[in-house]
Amino acid sequence: MMLIFFFNGLAFGGLGLAAYLQRRQGSDLPLNKHLKWLAAFGFVCGVTSWIDMFMTSGSTEEYLHALGILRMVTQPLTGLLLLKFGWDILRDLPLPAWTFFIPGVLIVPIAYVITYAATTFITTSPIEVPIDIWSRYLLYLPGAIMAGIGFLRQWNMQRKLGLSDVANLMLGAGLAFLFEAFIVGLVVPAAPYGPASYYNYDRVVYNAFTGEQAGVTGFFGLTAWLDYERILKVTGLPISFWRMLSAFAVTFFVVRGLGVFEATRNRQLKALQEERAQAQKAAFDAQIVARQTAEKWTEVLVSINRRITELEDVDSILLYIVENARKLLLADFVGLALLTDDPSCLELKCFSNEDTAEMVQSPVVVETPLILETLQAVHSYRSSGDEPPAMLENIIVGLERPASGAGIVRLELDNRPIGALWAARSVEMPFTETDLIWLECMADQVVIAIQHGLMTSQLQSLSITEERARIAREMHDGLAQVLGYLNLQVQTLEALFKQGKQEALHAELEQMREAIRVANADVRENILSLRTTLANEKGLVSAIGEYLEEFGIQIGIETCFVDNVEGELNLSSVAEVQLVCILQEALANVRKHARASQVRVLIKKMTQKEGEYINLQISDNGIGFTVRDSKRSFGLKTMRERANSTRGTLEVHSVLGTGTTIECRFPCIEAEQLKKGQAIFSREGRLSVP
Amino acid sequence: MNIREWTLPVYTILTQLATGALFMLWVIRTLSNFKYGREEVDRIIKIPILIILVTVIAGITGAHFHLSRPYLSFLALRNFHSSWLSRELVFNLGFIFSVGCLWSLLWFVNGHHKLKTVLGWVAILFGFTTDYCMSRVYLLPSQPAWNSPLTTVSFLVTMLLLGVMTVPVLLIMDLKFSKSQQQENQSIRIRIIQGSFDWLAVIAVVMAIVIAVVNFFQISSLRAGNEAAQTSLDLLLELYQPLLIIRYALLFVGVGWLGFAVVLSHSRRKATEELMGPVFIACLLVLIAEILGRFLFFAIHVRIGI
Numbered sequence: 001m002m003l004i005f006f007f008n009g010l011a012f013g014g015l016g017l018a019a020y021l022q023r024r025q026g027s028d029l030p031l032n033k034h035l036k037w038l039a040a041f042g043f044v045c046g047v048t049s050w051i052d053m054f055m056t057s058g059s060t061e062e063y064l065h066a067l068g069i070l071r072m073v074t075q076p077l078t079g080l081l082l083l084k085f086g087w088d089i090l091r092d093l094p095l096p097a098w099t100f101f102i103p104g105v106l107i108v109p110i111a112y113v114i115t116y117a118a119t120t121f122i123t124t125s126p127i128e129v130p131i132d133i134w135s136r137y138l139l140y141l142p143g144a145i146m147a148g149i150g151f152l153r154q155w156n157m158q159r160k161l162g163l164s165d166v167a168n169l170m171l172g173a174g175l176a177f178l179f180e181a182f183i184v185g186l187v188v189p190a191a192p193y194g195p196a197s198y199y200n201y202d203r204v205v206y207n208a209f210t211g212e213q214a215g216v217t218g219f220f221g222l223t224a225w226l227d228y229e230r231i232l233k234v235t236g237l238p239i240s241f242w243r244m245l246s247a248f249a250v251t252f253f254v255v256r257g258l259g260v261f262e263a264t265r266n267r268q269l270k271a272l273q274e275e276r277a278q279a280q281k282a283a284f285d286a287q288i289v290a291r292q293t294a295e296k297w298t299e300v301l302v303s304i305n306r307r308i309t310e311l312e313d314v315d316s317i318l319l320y321i322v323e324n325a326r327k328l329l330l331a332d333f334v335g336l337a338l339l340t341d342d343p344s345c346l347e348l349k350c351f352s353n354e355d356t357a358e359m360v361q362s363p364v365v366v367e368t369p370l371i372l373e374t375l376q377a378v379h380s381y382r383s384s385g386d387e388p389p390a391m392l393e394n395i396i397v398g399l400e401r402p403a404s405g406a407g408i409v410r411l412e413l414d415n416r417p418i419g420a421l422w423a424a425r426s427v428e429m430p431f432t433e434t435d436l437i438w439l440e441c442m443a444d445q446v447v448i449a450i451q452h453g454l455m456t457s458q459l460q461s462l463s464i465t466e467e468r469a470r471i472a473r474e475m476h477d478g479l480a481q482v483l484g485y486l487n488l489q490v491q492t493l494e495a496l497f498k499q500g501k502q503e504a505l506h507a508e509l510e511q512m513r514e515a516i517r518v519a520n521a522d523v524r525e526n527i528l529s530l531r532t533t534l535a536n537e538k539g540l541v542s543a544i545g546e547y548l549e550e551f552g553i554q555i556g557i558e559t560c561f562v563d564n565v566e567g568e569l570n571l572s573s574v575a576e577v578q579l580v581c582i583l584q585e586a587l588a589n590v591r592k593h594a595r596a597s598q599v600r601v602l603i604k605k606m607t608q609k610e611g612e613y614i615n616l617q618i619s620d621n622g623i624g625f626t627v628r629d630s631k632r633s634f635g636l637k638t639m640r641e642r643a644n645s646t647r648g649t650l651e652v653h654s655v656l657g658t659g660t661t662i663e664c665r666f667p668c669i670e671a672e673q674l675k676k677g678q679a680i681f682s683r684e685g686r687l688s689v690p
Numbered sequence: 691m692n693i694r695e696w697t698l699p700v701y702t703i704l705t706q707l708a709t710g711a712l713f714m715l716w717v718i719r720t721l722s723n724f725k726y727g728r729e730e731v732d733r734i735i736k737i738p739i740l741i742i743l744v745t746v747i748a749g750i751t752g753a754h755f756h757l758s759r760p761y762l763s764f765l766a767l768r769n770f771h772s773s774w775l776s777r778e779l780v781f782n783l784g785f786i787f788s789v790g791c792l793w794s795l796l797w798f799v800n801g802h803h804k805l806k807t808v809l810g811w812v813a814i815l816f817g818f819t820t821d822y823c824m825s826r827v828y829l830l831p832s833q834p835a836w837n838s839p840l841t842t843v844s845f846l847v848t849m850l851l852l853g854v855m856t857v858p859v860l861l862i863m864d865l866k867f868s869k870s871q872q873q874e875n876q877s878i879r880i881r882i883i884q885g886s887f888d889w890l891a892v893i894a895v896v897m898a899i900v901i902a903v904v905n906f907f908q909i910s911s912l913r914a915g916n917e918a919a920q921t922s923l924d925l926l927l928e929l930y931q932p933l934l935i936i937r938y939a940l941l942f943v944g945v946g947w948l949g950f951a952v953v954l955s956h957s958r959r960k961a962t963e964e965l966m967g968p969v970f971i972a973c974l975l976v977l978i979a980e981i982l983g984r985f986l987f988f989a990i991h992v993r994i995g996i
Contacts, residue, residue, distance in 0.1 A: 097870040103970050104741055104863045108707075108748075111977040112700065118978075119985060122932055 001056050004240045009049030011247040016042025018255040027261045030092050031154065037085035038254070044081055048074040049247075052240075072131050079139025086146030086177075093153050113138065125191060133188045141185030148177035151257070158260065163267070166260045172253035176246065183246045187239055189228060293328070297438055300324045304445045310669050311572045311646070314453035315359055318350050318446060322421075323357040325442045329435055331423040333396040333403075336446060337366045338411070338419035339375075346372065346419065348397060366420075368394050374408040375417050381408040382436045395424045407431040409443040413450065421446055456574060463577055471526055482519035486512060524554045525588060540569055540576050541603060544583060548601050555591050557599055564604035569614055570668040575646040579616060579666055582639045582650065586618040586662045589635060594622025594660060605668070612668040613648075619661040624654045639664070697752050699984040702824060703852070704749030705782060706845060707977075708742045709817030710853020711860065712789065715739070716810045718857065718886050726878045728803045734879050736796045737867065738860035743789045750782055778823035785820050788813035821849050834915045835922035835991045844904045844987075848980050851897035854890050855948065855973040858883065859966075866963045880962045884955055891945075891952045894976075898945045901983070902938065922990040930986055937982040944975030 019039035023032060051071045055064055117134040121127070151174035158167035228239045235242070304324075307317050318336060326334040335351040348364040351357070366372075370391060374381040383392065383405040392403040403424040411419040421443045423431070431439075489512045496505040545561045552559030571579065583601070590599050602617040636652060643650035643664045654660035715735055722731045754763055769776040792809045795802060825842035865879045912923040926934060951968035954960050 097867055100863055100866045100870065101737075101741070103966070104859060105744075107859065107970065107974055107977065108704065108745070111974055111981055112696070114974075115978050115981040115985060116696065118936060118982065119933060122929060 001238070001240060002053050004244045005049050005053035005056060008240070008244040008247045009046040009053060011244070011251040012042045012049060013046030014042070015251040015254055016040070016046060018258060022258045022261055025261070027264065029261060029264055031089070032261065034085055034088040034092065037081055037088060041078060041081035041085055044074055045078045048078055068128060072128050075132060076135040076139060079135045079143060082143030082147060083139050084143075086143040086150060089150030090146045090153070092150060093157060129189060129191050133191055136185050136188050141181055144177050144181030144185050148174045148181060150174075151177060154260070163260070163263050166257065166263045169253055169257035169259065173250070173257045176249040176253045180246045180250050183239070183242050187228065187231065296328055297441070300328065301441060301445060304449070308449050308452045311452070311456050311574050312669055314449055315350070317449040319352075319357050319359065321442055321446055321449070322350055322352040325421070325423060325439065326352040329407075329423045329431075329439065330425070330429070332401070332426045333399065333424045334422070335366075335397055336419065336421050337371070339417065346375065349419070351397060353396075353399060364397065366397070370395065370406070371408055371420050371422060375410050375420050377410070380410070380436055380440060381406070382431050382433070383407070385430045392424070395422065396426065401426040404428050405430045407436045407439050409436070409439050411443050411447050413447055418447070418450070459574060460577065475526070478522040479519050482515050485515055489515075521555060521591065525551070525591065540571070540579070541565060544580070544601065544603065547583075548587075551587055552599070557590070558597060560598070560600040562600070562602040564602065565614070566605065569605070570612065571614055571666055572646065572669055575648065575666045578642040578646050578648070579614070579664070582642055582664055583616065583618065585635055585639050590618070590620045590622065593625070594620045596620035596622030596659065610667070614666045614668060615663065616666070617661060617663045619659060621659040624656045624658050624660050626656065627652055627654050698988060699981055701749045701753035702845075703848075703981055703984055704745050704752065705817070705824065706821055706849035707852040707856055708746035708749065708789075709785070709814065709821055710849040710851070711738070711745075711856040712742050712810070712817060712853070713814050713850070714853040714857040714890070715742070715860070716814060718882065719810070722882050722885070726882065730875050730878050731882070732796055732803070732806065733875065734861075734864065734882065736793075737864045738857070739789070739793045739796055741860055743786070743793050746786050746789060750786065774823050774826040778820055778827060781816050781820040781823055785813060785816035788816055821845055833991045834919035835912060836987070838908065838911055840904050840908050840911070844901065844908070847897050847900050847904060848983070851894060851901065851976065852980060854894045854897065855944070855976045858887065858890060858948070858951070858969045859973045862963060862966045862969055866966060869963060883962055887952045887955050891948050894945045894948050898941050901941065925990045926986060930989060933982055933986060937979045937986065940975045940982070941979035944972045944979060947972035947975060
């Protein structure tokens with residue numbers, strides 16, 4: 001028996017030690033909080049078992065008495081600690097709602113049992129007996145049952161989490177505690193009261209208080225199994241042995257079950273590793289997406305810049321910007337509005353939605369308060385998602401769908417607002433800071449395109465001024481000098497006439513006639529130049545043909561015009577101007593210097609790796625000149641500069657006595673780009689040249 | 691007293707607890723109807739009424755274990771004209787029936803507030819009558835320890851005290867459940883509980899004092915009584931003295947604990963549903979005290995003659 005108590009105490013002591021060490025390791029599992037009670041229970045239970053061992057060993061009466069008193073303290077304390085642990089572990093996982101009524105249901109039975117237990121303390125039975133019995137009934141039994149159910153709930157939870165090995169140990173611990181509840185909590189020593197007086201009825205059948213015979217009753221006959229002696233008779237083993245077995249079972253399963261902490265740590269570590277791998281992959285994917293997005297944006301920005309530098313039509317550039325901004329921002333609508341002459345009036349210039357991207361033909365005034373406020377504000381606007389829906393009303397122009405988010409950027413030129421560019425989404429996907437930055441980039445491109453448009457317009461204006469200066473110079477160098485010369489000649493003629501020198505008079509008249517003929521040719525050429533405009537409806541090629549024909553008639557030179565262009569020229573408006581200027585300059589040189597009888601103009605479209613370009617050749621059969629000497633020629637230099645200004649080239653080939661060929665090339669712009677829109681400056685003077 | 695005899699305290703205490711709880715609940719309902727609306731209040735008291743019904747059924751079921759042949763218990767109903775026990779059982783059945791009808795109306799029928807109100811008061815009347823008949827059963831000339839009007843008074847006071855102590859437990863338990871179910875009318879529940887806490891605690895203190903006074907008079911009357919009464923007194927003050935002391939200690943500690951819960955409620959340091967612990971402990975202590983009191987009531991009886 002001593003050995004049984006020894007091993008019993010050893011088992012519970014081991015349980016307490018394991019729980020204590022596990023608690024010291026720490027864990028964020030809720031179960032860890034309850035381990036202190038399990039540890040305390042194990043230690044105190046072990047001490048109680050060893051007290052039993054010492055009491056069994058036999059000793060002096062005083063010693064036994066002291067041990068008995070100590071046991072009267074440790075036994076209920078064991079039950080209390082188990083009750084606390086069981087209660088805590090039971091509530092470790094959330095309980096179903098119906099369990100709120102359990103206290104209400106149990107309050108009366110609990111009160112009755114406690115009352116009944118209280119009454120037994122006044123019987124003649126030794127005090128340690130009711131302490132033993134009621135410690136088991138009132139503390140150990142409910143504590144072990146709750147601990148058992150608590151471990152079974154842990155088993156269920158671990159099973160759901162997929163930790164089947166730990167779950168099985170929890171199941172074992174739960175069943176071990178239920179077995180402990182039966183063996184330790186329900187099987188009590190024989191006593192003259194309580195359930196024991198019934199299931200031990202064959203030995204205790206008297207009234208505990210009065211000593212009267214209460215009569216034999218088999219009311220709880222089956223509970224005879226809860227008798228110490230019956231268990232000994234049936235199993236051949238004392239109750240202490242079964243209690244030791246139960247202690248080993250509880251200790252084994254609970255100590256092994258504490259592996260849940262290690263398993264949880266491993267699981268958390270694995271989850272963290274997986275989380276980190278996922279985060280790395282997500283970051284990598286995000287980087288790729290960001291890089292792809294940036295590449296797309298960069299590509300679009302480069303394309304916009306190329307179109308701007310190619311002096312493409314401003315409207316087509318603006319359309320390109322809004323359409324690409326909508327696509328890249330995954331927006332449902334992107335609009336561009338510009339201020340009119342009235343600074344308070346904002347008119348929609350162009351827009352893009354999922355169906356179309358187009359310039360607005362008839363004026364549409366933008367009155368959305370949010371856009372107007374952003375126009376006056378310093379910073380761009382980005383919806384946060386908390387705005388009232390009314391705030392984003394009418395921000396998607398022309399569509400019935402309400403916007404759920406928007407980004408608005410104002411356009412600034414020389415620190416003055418000139419309009420707004422905005423994007424809107426009808427789906428629940430808010431604009432990010434990055435989206436807004438990209439929209440601001442697009443707004444910058446809009447402003448640059450407009451600036452370039454203004455500069456192109458200015459350039460055209462300068463070309464006109466330059467042309468006027470050239471004509472003035474021509475008149476000064478040609479007609480004015482001829483007229484001056486004629487004035488002198490008239491005076492000479494008058495003198496010769498008075499002197500009667502007929503022969504000299506005739507010679508002077510001949511010289512005057514030649515001077516007048518030259519002046520007439522100059523004037524006619526200038527008139528022809530002035531008449532040849534690009535605004536004519538026939539197009540550039542026809543204009544060149546007509547010009548050349550008239551040039552031949554006026555100058556008396558045989559002309560030949562070869563048009564090898566199929567379809568459109570696809571030249572920018574500036575390039576067309578420069579082409580005409582170069583042609584006129586070249587033909588003027590032919591007239592003045594080449595002494596040619598024939599001039600041939602060839603225009604054709606050619607394709608190279610870089611793209612299409614227009615080739616213009618002006619050839620004559622005149623006296624030619626040395627190209628090296630011609631490098632200082634002002635006229636040729638100007639022609640070259642004109643060609644270079646539109647990214648074109650100009651080459652001069654001349655052989656003395658054979659003739660001269662001037663060949664210039666102008667790059668074409670893409671046909672698709674050319675089709676879109678008309679010049680912003682050509683309509684209604686909304687943006688006028690300063 | 692053997693275990694089988696414990697069914698008597700079970701029955702008497704449970705019946706008194708149920709009657710007292712229903713009475714207090716109905717008073718609260720009457721006071722709250724004007725403030726919060728009948729529909730809301732009736733929805734709140736549905737579950738407490740169900741628990742009261744279960745309690746009174748458990749009480750009469752427990753009483754059967756006192757009988758040697760429980761299946762013949764219906765024979766006790768035949769002597770209504772002459773037996774207080776028979777009357778007690780009849781009125782108790784009426785109490786159960788009326789509480790059952792009341793619960794059915796509250797759970798399954800909307801409206802009919804007057805009918806519900808009347809039925810509630812009828813059930814309470816049945817309960818009080820049962821309690822009165824129950825006390826009259828024990829007014830036997832052969833049992834000097836019982837044969838006094840103080841027995842009736844003590845039964846009535848116990849009924850009220852247990853009702854006062856039980857109603858907060860029922861209401862807070864129902865509040866916790868409603869919160870877990872995320873029901874809408876929690877604020878009304880909380881206001882009803884907080885509004886009734888004060889006067890329930892005052893009644894509890896008064897009832898505890900009345901119980902002590904009644905007990906004092908019982909002891910005095912036993913002291914002045916015959917030999918059997920003297921024997922009963924000796925049993926009470928000698929053998930059962932520790933239980934008597936424990937009984938009053940638990941009674942006043944329990945009532946004090948309810949007062950502590952009231953203080954906690956006023957200080958708002960705890961949410962109302964968190965008062966379940968103090969209120970439950972207070973109710974448990976008073977219940978133990980009253981069961982002990984009933985145990986002593988049965989334990990000290992000494993029959994005169996055969």
